[in-house]
Structures are given as structure tokens and as C-alpha cells.
Amino acid sequence: MSYKLLKFVILSRFSKQLLGVMLVLMVYALFVSFETGSSSGIYYYYGPAFLAFFMILPIMSGGIAVLKSDRDFLFTLPLKRTDLAFSLFVVQLLSFGLILIYVLAYSFSSLRSVLILALVDFISLTLVITSLGPITYSLKTPIRVLLAAVLAAWSLSVFLGFPFSPAAIYSGHAVYAVISSVALACVTVPLAFRSLSRVDLDLMKTFTRFSSGQVKHVRRFSGMSPNSAILAENFFVVEISGRMNSMGGGGSYRSGRFKLYKGVIVTAVLAALYYYAFGFKLSLPLHSQEIALFILSIYSIILVMFFTMGILGNERLWLGFMTRSPIKYLRAILVAKSLSMAVLLSPLAIASFLLAVHGNEQALNFGLLLLVVIPSLMIIVVYISAFLNPFQIKEDLMMPGQLNLKQMISLLPALPAWVLVAFSFGVLEAGFVTLALIVTILTAVIIGAVAVALLYNKSLGMRLIDRLVEAGFV
Amino acid sequence: MEKSFLPPSVELNNISKNYGDVQALKGLTFKLEPGERCALLGPNGAGKTTTLKILVGLLSPNSGYVKIGGYAPQSQEARRMMGYLPDDASPYRSFSVRENMEYIGALRGVDNVSEKVDRLLDSLQLREYEKAKVGRLSRGNVQKLAMALAIIHDPSVLFLDEPLNYLDIPTQETVIDILKGLKATLLVSTHIMEVATRLTERVVMISHGSVVWTGTLGELKNLGKEGEPIERVVARMLTDVI
Known part of the structure; x- marks a missing residue:
């Protein structure tokens, strides 16, 4: 085992500051969990929901943490494949595993009676989630979607009383949960070690596979006005980019594109299910509705990060930004993408407003969050990410750069939204319906106003473009 | 060249640019008249790429001003005139070759984009890659596409940073023919003297962010001894100022 190799591979991907802060956060999470000793029933929902999310995340966005310099230099060195695979696995563990422990550590307090089994379950699940990225990074998208759906459904099956789920530790089936997670x-x-030991060969295969690089249906822009072309690209097509601009979240970069109307069909189906589940028909207990809406809100904010990362990372300054005043181009694409997001989420927002009409006040908050807060937040996050840690995507399946502490700061604009959402939900639970609504409306107005102010601040826009150029954007 | 009464195509006046404590450009001043073809020469780190980025309005200078055809580089008028090919140009990676060309053509307001794209696909031998995603193209084909994107709107002022990089010899000749056929003012940043001699007739030499010499290629050759290669003359001049 070469420790020098391990150290080199880790430090080439993570800054020391980031590793330090991740460790501190993890210890803090464990400390808080044990000190507070809360055994709130919220973890019955929180645990499986986040576990399902972490099953989906590495499959859909993670890939493997490989740098371009690895392909060009590291993989050509005469190293033992087992040493290389181990080092890459540890990097994956840092990339996904630590954030999983951080997020789920809070739930340990509810598992005190089965602590040993809980630890075995968590260690196994951390290994599983770490392994999913390397196993699935070279699979085709439909297969990855299917696998993610199956694993997420397996995690969520505890809500239907299924005991043989890795998340069943939260429903009182500790032994079955451990059996499931260890088996997984x-x-x-x-499989992950096998994949990592031949990652260099796989990457070469991916890059030389010409046939899959053909576009089946070439989109036509001929005859469009400049504004129509911007709308066609940035409003009617939705791009989901797959690197969390935050701590962890995998290393490689993927992006998926789909037409807006197809996305709206999917969100409309989800909205119908959501309306059915939360409406009078299922008569869910109010408490579970509140928790579920809270978790959905948090998920939605996380979703913003997915939509936001690639906006500037995929842009080309020498092309789009040269066709009109750079500020105007930046404004045009951000407005188009923000509106596209609002339209995509609108069926869920409408369903929320309908639920509010039927007496679910919390749904009104969720609707405003979806329709105003999230699309505005997207613009704010673009600005902050651009100033703090801009990265341009120049290579597929490669880390665009080292993961560092600044990326965590890019998450800060999400924090007030998160806190205000939590506050409004808390106030609502305490029975202050009007106050909760005022808080949510104020949140929406403030975040919306900040987004508009950013878009129309010319000197800030020009400084942003300067920053991108200085950061090496082409 | 005949004396023109039009404003200079390119005018930089006393441009300074700092990156933190590093001064990349120090009072850089030069002009290009309409139709003039000029090479921007200089050692690594001289400020050539920074100069081009300021000229095309992607970077703001700390002091001084730039005019393109008499307009500020960020104005709509200047942007209509300009074409730009950066060093290591990378088009939109998730688009196909044709999508890139049609998208930029539409944004540029080019008439009959589809026909224009067809002509460029044929002249740059990109037809067989029309539907290929840029991420899967060879570096040479990416450079051909980048060249097509820089000239798709028939610019009257063209800024090129190492335009023949990655191209095979037949394609280099094709590109040289295309560029010579354009009625555009040309500023070519390059390290390769052959590129400069094939595409331009005048030289602006910069070092440490300032102009150190300017003149025609003939004048540059005359600075050397008889039979001395022009590369050696340039190398001596740049070594003297470093």
C-alpha cells in the first residue's frame, strides 16, 4: 500500500482546508446528535428520505473523481492497480461518504437503543454509496435512472412497512436493516474496486467511442431571431448539470438536457400524485404532511444547485457573450433559465395552491417557494459561485478542478432560504398561520428583489465577466 | 496602403491592465487602419492574450480606451463588426457541430444561416462531423469548427489567437486561403513567424505589456543580417528587451 500515492490522490482533489472543515462538521454533527439526545419521530421520515437521496445522487451525478492530469500522467505511471484503486476509493469516500455521515449523523440520537447495529448499518451504507459512483459512471442514462429509482424505492419502502430495507433501522427493524445494507x-x-482498477481503460474507451457522440435529432436555429435562439436554447431546453457546487457531491461532471415540455409532463404527473397524497383523498395525518412538505422544500433547494452549476460552466465567453453586450447576454440567459425553472416547477406550485384552497396552509408556503424563491435563488447562486469559485467545463467526465472550501460558501445563499422555510414551517406548526404566510411572502419578495437587482447592476455584471476571464474562461 | 478617412478599425490608447499585483499591460498603444493585416508578436506572458480579450470587450482595462471602428468594444455596433478566435477555443461541448454553427449564426443575426453553415461545413471539411457532439471531436476538428464560428457573420475586424494550432497541413492551407479571401482587418496573435508572414504584412511586437517595435514585415527582415532567418531576428529583438 503506497501512502504517498494515497496522500497525493487525496490532496490533488481536496484542499486541506476543505478536509479540515468537513472533519469538524462531522464531529460537530455527531456531538450534537448525542448531546441533545433527541428521539423525535422526525427521523422516521428524515432518515429514509435522505438515504434515498444519497442513493440517487452518486448514480445520477457523481461518477468518479478523476482529473485530466490523472489521465495524462497518473494513469501512465507503473503503479499497482490495487493501490490506485484503493486511493481512488478513498477519494470517493471523502467525496460522498463524509457528507452522508454528516447529514445522517443527527439521526443517531434516535437509534441509541440499537447503537452497534446502527453503526454497522451506517458504515455499510457509506461503503455502498461510495461504490455507486464508480460502478455506474459508464452506464447509459436510462439504466442509471432505473437503478437510482430501484434503490430509492427500496430505501423508501420502510414507509410501506417493508422490513428488508437498508433504511429499516428507522422503522425498528435494525437486524433486517443491517442484513440488507451489509449484503448490498x-x-x-x-464491483467498485473492479471498476476503479480499470478506470483509465474505461475513460479511454469512453473518449474514443465515436458513435455515441452523434446527436440523433439536430436542433435547428436557422431562421430564428437572436432572442428566439436564446429562448430556444435556454428556456425551452432544460439542462441539469451534475456536479454539486458544494462539498462532496462527486468529482466528475455530467450534464443532461431535456425539452421543457417533457419536464413539465413529468412534474405535472408528480403534481397530480402530490395533490392526491396530500389532499383529502388519502387523509394523511397532518404531522406527516408537514414533515413531508418540509423535506420536499429542502429537496427543492438542493435541486437549485443542480440547475445552477452548469449555467456558466457550460457557457463560452468567446461565442455567446460576443454576440451582444456581455451584460445583456448574461441577463438574457439567466432570465430565460430562471423562467424555465419556474415553468418546470409550476405544476407542483399550482397543486400546492389548490391544496391551500382546501385548507392546507403549509402548501401555500411550498407553492411560493417553488414558483418564486427557487428560480430567484438560482440567479443569486450563479453570481456568488462565479465570484467565489468559477469553473468552466472543458473536459467531459473529469473534475473541472480541486474541491475546495470556497465551494461550500457558494451554498450560503441557500441558507437564508432554508432557515426562512424552516422558520415559516415552525411558526405554522405553532398555529400562527398569518405570520407564516408573511414570512414566506417576505422571503420570496426579498430573494426575488435581490435577483433582479443583481441582473440589472451593470458594473457588477462586468466585474463578474472579468472574473470569469481571469479565472481562465474561454 | 491608401490613406483612409474612416476611423481606425482598431485603436488602443494607453491601455493598462493589472491582475492583482501583476501589471499585464502598461500603456499599450497601437492602431490598425481598415483592411490592415497585422501580427501581434511577443514572448510568453507579454500580454498578447490579455490585449485580445480587452479588444473584444471581454475584459475591462484599468485605464486607457479601446475603439473598434470608432465604437466602444462592448457596443452593439462594435460587436457586429468583430470576430474572435481565442487560443484553445472550445465551442459548446454538448452541441453538435451544426447546432453550434446555427446557434451562433442565429445569435449573430446572420441571414440564411443554414446555407452559410452548409458552405462552411464543406469548405472546412466538417460535413461528416455535422451531427457529432463537440466533446467527441478531435482537437483539429474542434479548431476548424472554432474558425467557422469566428467568421460565420463575415466580420470586418477579426482577432485570431494562434489560428492554425492543431490543424493538419492541408487544412492550414485551406484556412489561410479563407482568411486571405476575407475583406477584414486582421490582428493575429502568434508565436509562429510563418503564420505571421503568410497572413499579415505588418507587425506589432510587445513585451512586458508595452509595444517594443512596430513596422512592416519587410522592415523587420531588413533588421537582420543577409540570409538571417526572420525568426532569429525576432528572437534577438525580444531577448534584447527581456
Whole structure:
């Protein structure tokens, strides 16, 4: 085992400051969890929901943490493949595993009676989630979607009373949960090592596979006005980019594109299900509705990050920004993408407003969050990310740069939204319906106003473009 | 060249640019008249790429001013005139070759974009890659596409940074023919003297962010001894000022 190799691979991907802060946060999470000793029933929902999310995340966005310099230099060195695979696995563990422990550590307090089993379950699940990225990074998108759906459904199956789920630790089936997670780890970890030991060959295969690089339906822009072309590209097509601009979240970069109307069909179906589940028909207990809406709000804010990362990372300054005043181009694409997001989420927002009409006040908050806060937040996050840690995507399946502490700061604009959402939900639970509504409306107005102010601040826009150029954007 | 009464195509006046404590450009001043073809020469780190980025309005100078055809580089008028090919140009990676060309053509307001794209696909031998995603193209084909994107709107002022990089010899000749056929003012940043001699007739030499010499290629050759290669003359001049 080469420790020098391990150290080199880790430090080439993570800054020391980021590693330090991740460690501090993890210890803090564990400390808070044990000190508070809360055994709130919220973890029955929180645990499986976040576990499902972390099953989906590495499959859909993670890939493997490989730099361009690895392909050009590291993989050509005469190193033992087992040492290389181990080092890459540890990097994946840092990339996904630590953030998983951080997020789920709070739920340990509810598992005190089965602490040993809980630890075995978590260690196994961390290994599983770490392994999913390397196993799935070279699979085709439909297969990855299917796999993510199956694993997420397996995690969420505890809500239907299924005991053989890795998340069943939260429903009182600790032994079955451990059996499930250990079995899953026994399958996934060897597969991940196998995949990582030949990652260089896989990457070469991916890059030389010409046939899959053909576009089936070439989009036509001929005959369009400049504004129509911007709308066609930035409003009617939705791009989901797959690197969390935050701590962890995997290393490689992927992006997926789909037409807006197809996305709206999917969100409309989800909205119908959501309306059915939360409306009078299922008569869910009010408490579970509140928790579920809270979790949905948090998920939605996380979703913003996905939409936001690639906006500037995929842009080309020498092309789009040269066709009109750079500020105007920046404004045009951000407005188009923000509106596109609002339209995509609008069926869920409408369903929320309908639920509010039927007496679910909390749904009104969620609707405003979807329709105003999230699309505005997207613009704010673009600005902050651009100033703090801009990265341009120049290579597919590669880390665009080292993961560092600044990326965590890019998450800060999400924080007030998160806190205000939590506050409004808390106030609502305490029975202050009007106050909760005022808080949510104020949140929406403030975040919306900040987004508009950013868009129309010329000197800030020009400084942003200067920053991108100085950061090496082409 | 005949004396023109039009404003200079390109005018930089006393441009300074700092990156933190590093001064990249120090009072850079030069002009290009309409139709003039000029090479921007200089050692690594001289400020050539920064100069081009300021000229095309992607970077703001700390002091001084730039005019393109008499307009500020960020104005709509100047942007209509300009074409720009950066060093290591990378088009939109998730688009196909044709999508890139049609998208930029539409943004540029080019008439009959589809026909124009067809002509460029044929002249740059990109037809067989029309539907290929840029991320899967060879570096040479990416450079051909980048060249097509820089000239798709028939610019009257063209800024090129190492335009023949990555191109094979037949394609280099094709590109040289295309560029010579354009009625555009040309500023070519390059390290390769052959590129400068094939595409331009005048030289602006910069070092440490300032102009150190300007003149025609003939004048540059005359600075050397008889039979001395022009590369050696340039190398001596740049070594003297470093």
C-alpha cells in the first residue's frame, strides 16, 4: 500500500482546508446528535428520505473523481492497480461518504437503543454509496435512472412497512436493516474496486467511442431571431448539470438536457400524485404532511444547485457573450433559465395552491417557494459561485478542478432560504398561520428583489465577466 | 496602403491592465487602419492574450480606451463588426457541430444561416462531423469548427489567437486561403513567424505589456543580417528587451 500515492490522490482533489472543515462538521454533527439526545419521530421520515437521496445522487451525478492530469500522467505511471484503486476509493469516500455521515449523523440520537447495529448499518451504507459512483459512471442514462429509482424505492419502502430495507433501522427493524445494507455492500464494494482498477481503460474507451457522440435529432436555429435562439436554447431546453457546487457531491461532471415540455409532463404527473397524497383523498395525518412538505422544500433547494452549476460552466465567453453586450447576454440567459425553472416547477406550485384552497396552509408556503424563491435563488447562486469559485467545463467526465472550501460558501445563499422555510414551517406548526404566510411572502419578495437587482447592476455584471476571464474562461 | 478617412478599425490608447499585483499591460498603444493585416508578436506572458480579450470587450482595462471602428468594444455596433478566435477555443461541448454553427449564426443575426453553415461545413471539411457532439471531436476538428464560428457573420475586424494550432497541413492551407479571401482587418496573435508572414504584412511586437517595435514585415527582415532567418531576428529583438 503506497501512502504517498494515497496522500497525493487525496490532496490533488481536496484542499486541506476543505478536509479540515468537513472533519469538524462531522464531529460537530455527531456531538450534537448525542448531546441533545433527541428521539423525535422526525427521523422516521428524515432518515429514509435522505438515504434515498444519497442513493440517487452518486448514480445520477457523481461518477468518479478523476482529473485530466490523472489521465495524462497518473494513469501512465507503473503503479499497482490495487493501490490506485484503493486511493481512488478513498477519494470517493471523502467525496460522498463524509457528507452522508454528516447529514445522517443527527439521526443517531434516535437509534441509541440499537447503537452497534446502527453503526454497522451506517458504515455499510457509506461503503455502498461510495461504490455507486464508480460502478455506474459508464452506464447509459436510462439504466442509471432505473437503478437510482430501484434503490430509492427500496430505501423508501420502510414507509410501506417493508422490513428488508437498508433504511429499516428507522422503522425498528435494525437486524433486517443491517442484513440488507451489509449484503448490498458485499455486492457493491468489490464491483467498485473492479471498476476503479480499470478506470483509465474505461475513460479511454469512453473518449474514443465515436458513435455515441452523434446527436440523433439536430436542433435547428436557422431562421430564428437572436432572442428566439436564446429562448430556444435556454428556456425551452432544460439542462441539469451534475456536479454539486458544494462539498462532496462527486468529482466528475455530467450534464443532461431535456425539452421543457417533457419536464413539465413529468412534474405535472408528480403534481397530480402530490395533490392526491396530500389532499383529502388519502387523509394523511397532518404531522406527516408537514414533515413531508418540509423535506420536499429542502429537496427543492438542493435541486437549485443542480440547475445552477452548469449555467456558466457550460457557457463560452468567446461565442455567446460576443454576440451582444456581455451584460445583456448574461441577463438574457439567466432570465430565460430562471423562467424555465419556474415553468418546470409550476405544476407542483399550482397543486400546492389548490391544496391551500382546501385548507392546507403549509402548501401555500411550498407553492411560493417553488414558483418564486427557487428560480430567484438560482440567479443569486450563479453570481456568488462565479465570484467565489468559477469553473468552466472543458473536459467531459473529469473534475473541472480541486474541491475546495470556497465551494461550500457558494451554498450560503441557500441558507437564508432554508432557515426562512424552516422558520415559516415552525411558526405554522405553532398555529400562527398569518405570520407564516408573511414570512414566506417576505422571503420570496426579498430573494426575488435581490435577483433582479443583481441582473440589472451593470458594473457588477462586468466585474463578474472579468472574473470569469481571469479565472481562465474561454 | 491608401490613406483612409474612416476611423481606425482598431485603436488602443494607453491601455493598462493589472491582475492583482501583476501589471499585464502598461500603456499599450497601437492602431490598425481598415483592411490592415497585422501580427501581434511577443514572448510568453507579454500580454498578447490579455490585449485580445480587452479588444473584444471581454475584459475591462484599468485605464486607457479601446475603439473598434470608432465604437466602444462592448457596443452593439462594435460587436457586429468583430470576430474572435481565442487560443484553445472550445465551442459548446454538448452541441453538435451544426447546432453550434446555427446557434451562433442565429445569435449573430446572420441571414440564411443554414446555407452559410452548409458552405462552411464543406469548405472546412466538417460535413461528416455535422451531427457529432463537440466533446467527441478531435482537437483539429474542434479548431476548424472554432474558425467557422469566428467568421460565420463575415466580420470586418477579426482577432485570431494562434489560428492554425492543431490543424493538419492541408487544412492550414485551406484556412489561410479563407482568411486571405476575407475583406477584414486582421490582428493575429502568434508565436509562429510563418503564420505571421503568410497572413499579415505588418507587425506589432510587445513585451512586458508595452509595444517594443512596430513596422512592416519587410522592415523587420531588413533588421537582420543577409540570409538571417526572420525568426532569429525576432528572437534577438525580444531577448534584447527581456
